[in-house]
Amino acid sequence: MIINMLKTSHQLVHISHQEKQKAMVSEMVGKITNVCWDKCITSTPGSKFSSSESTCLTNCAQRYVDMSVLIMKRFQSMQ
């Protein structure tokens, strides 16, 4: 991940909290779009999304976040 490059670079000027947040947001949107495209856009891309495709994308993004929360909770309960 790009943000890991920032974390491991010792010579870098201090990156503001705000910049880190922006980078994390970009990273997350990129990752989720990547997986949700594969799940939701199953046919040849058209000139616009069908309503089922755009609904799928919205649901997919929210479920991915829900899943991430659940995974963290589960993992933490194992520690």
Next chain:
Amino acid sequence: MDSFSPSSTSSNGLSGQSTEALMDQVKSQLAQAYAEEFLETVRSKCFAKCITKPGTSLSGSESSCISRCVDRYVEATGIISRTLFSSPR
């Protein structure tokens, strides 16, 4: 590729440039890195969707598929960005 090209280097490796100039450089390199990553993703997705049997040149339907694919992928990015970051649940 030299990232910072310092004109003078102090003992901690940072250049004589102002902190602000360095920050701008970092922000611009971050933006560039994300743009390159985004383009690579789009290439990969659209090749998978649109070029099913590579021929000796890009057909008209392959070209229009690719154009639509780029538009849709950008649109999908917007949908997901708004879903997660502008309507708190």
